[in-house]
Amino acid sequence: MPTATVTKEKKVAAPKAPRARVAVKKAATPAPVDHKLRIRVRAYEHKILDLSVKQIMDTAARFDAVVVGPVPLPTEIRRWTVNRSTFVHKDAREQFEMRIHKRLVDIMNPSSKVVEALTNLNLPSGVTIDVKMV
16 A cells, blocks of 8 residues: 655745835924923813813914813713602612813913913803912
């Protein structure tokens, strides 16, 4: 009875052509950031919050400031559970929640005109602003 022999052929890779070198232009490096104005805006209603942030960004853009954002931060949700009755009926409860929407806006290298314009800005009630120089 003849025996079958199995032979494996090695695949030889063809030599690769040398890769062409491509000259890539590097983008101009931006000016280093000495300081930035970090504005954190908070409100209960997101529509009023977005209008306020747009007003802040328009004010900064009017003075040719570099603006980064708005960055939406996680919505803070505060929840409470309260008994409906004062004494008995523990199973009857009400649940309430309060949502606090937040946005973050950075203004790079703000000039004194930008800071002055932002301090004179008239925003709607219910909007809280925290301004830090970082």
